Amino acid sequence: MVDADQTFVIVGGGLAGAKAAETLRAEGFSGRVILICDERDHPYERPPLSKGFLLGKEERDSVFVHEPGWYAQNDVELHLGQTVDRIDRTAKTVRFGDDGTLVHYDKLLLATGAEPRRLDIPGTDLVGVHHLRRLAHAERLKGVLHHLGRDNGHLVIAGAGWIGLEVAAAAREYGAEVTVIEPHPTPLHSALGPELGNVFAELHREHGVRFRFGARLTEIVGQDGMVLAVRTDDGEEHPAHAVLAAIGAAPRVALAESAGLELVDRAQGGGVVVDAGLRTSDPDIHAAGDVASFPLALFDARIRVEHWANALNGGPAAARAMLGKEVTYDRVPYFFTDQYDLGMEYSGWAPPGSYDQVVIRGDAGKREFIAFWIKEGRVLAGMNVNVWDVTEQIQNLIRSQAQVNTESLADPHVPLASLVP
Structure with missing residues (x-):
């Protein structure tokens, strides 16, 4: 039975938010747990979106963190397709953006994640320009790759980071032609440096991917509202039937910023400032997952990690801290990839x-x-x-x-x- 004397609200229905809710119940919290998700799908894990699910090797249902019935069974009030547009720290309320409903919190967790960076060039409104962050994106892209492979179509990917390369691998497995445009001299330059990037460049070249390093997209050219080609700042034009913008992600800090919480400068990676217990500058508000910038004494640095393991472990750590437990979040960052x-x-x-x-x-x-x-x-x-x-x-x-x-x-x-x- 739920004890309504305390209410913990989680804004963000990704892996971090869902695991935080799970941990609150596992640790014996008997108050209200309210989980607010701006997507209409139940909370899910993101790695399959560019790996197994995109390749058609994993079923749609396999991506979800919990079975749909888990939330009601564990007295987690799940609000799907709802946004929060305001935090009132004095009144300790959050406001739903669609109807203005106010919900009181005793503790609040921000697990708002990140969103894809957008290309700021002409042609991004054409049919055939894609991003990959959400399940709906992956479902659309999966169909696109299938058709490109069947029709010998061309996919141009802006960005040779993890998402760009994983989608390139998937596209080649479907049989699509792939060109990757990357301003750095190697793939994964900011993640691995120049020494190891060439390992991935050669891997993809062996599978037929074409790279254009040292170049940026300047325009997406269309015909009848559809993508036809792309142009780059080196004067080249490349055929394209679809374009994927994979130029990174930005932490979703608008809600935290409007609430007056301390943020990290964008030039330093952005995100919401938290301490080792994942507490923000307001002791009743925590943050976890992609949006949180936390101190890691091991490297004498403040870092923000956008990978699966950080959401998997950060959500539960924040939940324990919300319960008043002593928490030091100091996990070594970890991520993985599968390509060919x-x-x-x-x-x-x-x-x-x-x-x-x-x-x-x-x-x-x-x-x-x-x-x-x-x-x-x-x-x-x-x-x-x-x-x-x-x-x-x-x-x-x-x-x-x-x-x-x-x-x-x-x-x-x-x-x-x-x-x-």
Whole structure:
């Protein structure tokens, strides 16, 4: 039975929000739990949208965090297709944007996520220009890739980040022609640096993807309202029947900003400032998932992580903190990708400029290796490519902050566990 004396409200029905609601109940919270989702679909996980579901290898129902009946069974008041347009911190209420309904909260969690960045060029209003963030986007794109493959059509992707490359792989598996336009000199430049980006470039070239590095889209050309081609700032024109904008995502901070919560400058990655307990500048409001910028003492930095594992773990951590438990959210960032026959896991944080060398263990040419980003002999990050069951060992190396012998690190015959003091 629900005790109405306390009400916890969660704004954002993605993985972080759904796992927070689950954790509140699992930890014995008996008050009202209200989960507000601006999509009409039940909360779901996003990785399949550019992987298994997009490829037609996973069913639609497989993406949902919980069975639809779970919410009622656990007394979670789920509001689908509802937006929140205002937080009144003094009155401790949130207001629904569609009808102005006010809901009181004792604790509030912002799990509003991120949204795709938009191309600011002529032609983005043409039929055939796509983004990939939501289940509805993936459903539309899945149909597009099927038709492009059947008709030998061309997909142009703006951006060679994780989403861009995963969709490129899916499109090639459907049989579509693919051109990727990327202003940096390699794919995944901001994530992996120049040293490892070429591994992914060669992988995709082997599967027929064409890259145009050092170029940006300047215009999407149409005919009869449909995409016909794209033009780039190097003077080239490329045929296109569909365009995917995969130029990154921006944290959805408008609600937090209007409430006067402290934010991180956009130039520093943006997001809502939280402490190690995922509390915002208002102690009764927490934030988790893509929107939260949290301090990570391990790297002496404040970071915002847009990947699945951060939502999976951050939502429950915020829920425990809302319950008054002592929480220090200090997980090593983790993400993964699957492209063709390449599977990869990445642990750590090593943006370009933060490391002084990359050490390879294994055979990068055969795409069976582990890469380590090193600064002053210490491991900042590790990426295992088609090498499995090493994530815990890599994360232990990162957490140890110990100086390692790089020759031993590069030697596959030296157990990784032996390098942790």
